[in-house]
Amino acid sequence: MALISIADAESLAARALERAGASTAAAQATARALVYAEAQGTVSHGLSRVAQYAGHMGAGRVDGKATAVVRREQGATVIVDAADGLAFPACILAIDHAMTKARELGVAVAAVTNSYHFGAAIYHLEAIAAAGMVGLAFSNSPAAINAWGGKRPLFGTNPIAAMFPRRGGEPLAIDLALSEVARGKLMVAAKEGKAIPTGWALDEDGQPTTDPARGLKGSMAPAGGVKGAMLALTVELLVTALTGAHFGFEADSFFEVPGNRPKLGQLFLVIDPAAMGGGEVFAERIETLVAAMLADDGVRLPGARRYALARKAASEGLNVADATLAQMRALAGD
Template identity: 40%
Template structure:
């Protein structure tokens, strides 16, 4: 421990997160599932949605936005569909509960749909897709949450950051993983800038009056912008239809704030899982050769490799947290 940081092994970080979640009112199953997801995000280099995001979950548990005792209801109305009602809990636990069945069904039928509703925000979306890719499946995931970004001519928040994640397995290497939001930046980055009293770049957000702003506090009270203008807003709308329309979850406009109050956001998560070996038996080796060619001959950055490198570093060197964050997690007590 230095004067400003604390270094933890991954098992120590998982114990830290699990203990805090239990104190906040989570069941053992919920605490284990969420701690794993949060620490995995941290180890993958996604600090903004890793342990820095844990206090949001802790506060949500303490205030009732997450039902700490919620047990997801998982059904399969037809063989190639898995539905999950998270019942006011977390998406991670529902996915953990359904994972083996989802993999088995996709491997048997070629394609399986996973539709989740009534959860808190989903955290790192790539975490869901890459786990399926590690099991040999191609996965496309979409999720929504409370309204944060403007789009389609609006100057008020109408969509969440509405990310898409895509993952595919390849031979002799980490899965290809693309995980990106429809917004120009993640909301947590704006909040972090506000905490540091630093300006944000132009093109990230609007203030409450709909004017462009570089003031993060004004942005928090206003709206984020979609990346690429109307094109990004169109993707946000597409994700909204997939994640809320098809799952029966709250539209972003109707989702309660994940930061305040006692109501669960009721977010949606839709995942399409495909068994590539049933379509093209040499898919993984073909993809590996193609990605190598793109990287070697054309200088293309291959998403997913940096995640694996970050995980390897975290496995050997641990993860480093600001003392203030470590103390806030360690000292958290349910009010």
Template identity: 40%
Template sequence: MNTTIAEKRVLREPELLELGTRAFEGLGLAHEDARDVARILVTADLFGLSTHGLSRIESYGERLGVGGIKARPRITREQRAPAIVGIDGDNGVGPLVGMRALEAAMDTARQTGVGVAFARGSNHFGPVSPYSLIAAEAGFASIIGSNATTTIAPWGGSDARLGNSPVGFGVPNPGGNPFLLDMAISVAARAKIRNALKRGDAIPDTWATDKAGRATTDPAAALEGFLLPIGGHKGYGLALLVDLFAGLLSGAAYLTHVKSWVDAPDEPQNLGHFFILIDTRHLGSTPWLAQRMNDFAAILHDSPPAQASRPVLVPGEIELSNLARHRREGLALDPAVLALLEQHAAKL
């Protein structure tokens, strides 16, 4: 049952999946495709990643409406080598192309031990961690990444030439929580800066620069400027590496060849993704992996915390804790997001 708390409706996971599926069907997607898109976005919301969850119905829906994304793409798979597969997304919704690439990489890894999928002709595919979780629950370790619209200046440069390309890592744990690391290359995502602007809040001066390259606490100036990479020149190098794998090697657009979905919403972005999966069953038995993963986490957890109220965590534990809690208690969606989902679902 839906309940209401502080004017927000609390929905259970099956309800979120059903509403998300119907909303994307209302935008023209086939039922199974809409279900796959909703699965990624709902998982993001359950993880607590609301900026990359069902709220994406706004930007995805706008581009579907003006023909910038195909609602009914013909996604194709081409086996390039025993362990390498290419995916042409035909300008489909990003999470749909991402799911097809993940499935291809898993199918290949089951046969060869390692599966690598390169996807092109895609769009924003949500956060990495939902894909990493799906892979981990199926027994696969993963390295997953995507390129993105240019928002970061080259190290020492003065204009945007590379994207805030996300990359993530996952390692399954049959006896507990998998390891999940999902990170963008910038200190903070543009979505966080946009949210600060909506709230009227200042941002830390380590997040971004203005268009002249000066550190700023003004979110409006930051959105006109550039994101700052983590670790300075090291983050710059990592961002380039992700784009080389996701964009250049996949055959997708890369660096400034990527179209901005804000400036040109009716044009294909041709984003690229990569999925590198390892079938851990070829490395050892399930009990072997569970024992080692639990010991790995215990070594970290046993470190005395510098602050008693902040124990040492393993990457992914916060998201997985949020996932478990939201599955028990439900999730309160932003009323504006809920209204937009219901508006599109009503088109059926």
């Protein structure tokens, strides 16, 4: 492991992405998001993605110089076309418009189409919480979860995130994917020749398996069984049927360099508490629940661990895997 400051990590990642074909603005926006995830301990969505994004730009799967544009606005809604570019600039544009609308109308829905991997879902909600509003984020991803009772992967792991601001405290930050475990855990187990627990994955015949190789050829088990599968379906429809984006089964795997342009969808909901019960009511209800949760020994507020790790990284620097750092330096031409 190697120690690197937040600023140096962002600069290195941005240089690597720009050299791989991203515009300066897209590279910087993407680097900030990946370093955010790395600092919060979500390394699967952190700096290891720099090489993946660079490879996909080189293969033509994503256009690093694309400019996201607002395709349509109506009332409290807006849809942004990422134009097959990196997701972060498009998501920033969508959320900026949604926050403006929510301040005026009380609520807003912003969607992104023709998009790409959008990193840690919770990242996109920080600006919303900082403005004192509630945010929810949804995205689909390449197929990994089968429809309940089926064999073929159709839905992505389809993350859901929610953030609730607090007065005088860090937001409640909820972020989860809808598979029982991350696909990366199967990849590690397969590489090490180890079995996986029953309930993590299904084989090509739709049957539970402890063989990670068969699980990788089959599908990921949804979190919570049929309930998780229904949530994955809900997210899939929210981010595609409303936007024209690709379904998960229409997007090639992110774990391979060759493939199609994924054209994924994202959707963000922004709610201004002042337009509902009022800011004071919102703050009181949040803090009453937080106090009740913390009165029970062993309870940890959602997001508390992430924010603690981020504070530590800000003061001490990031511990980054040597291979990841070397890869980024090579891509940056250092």
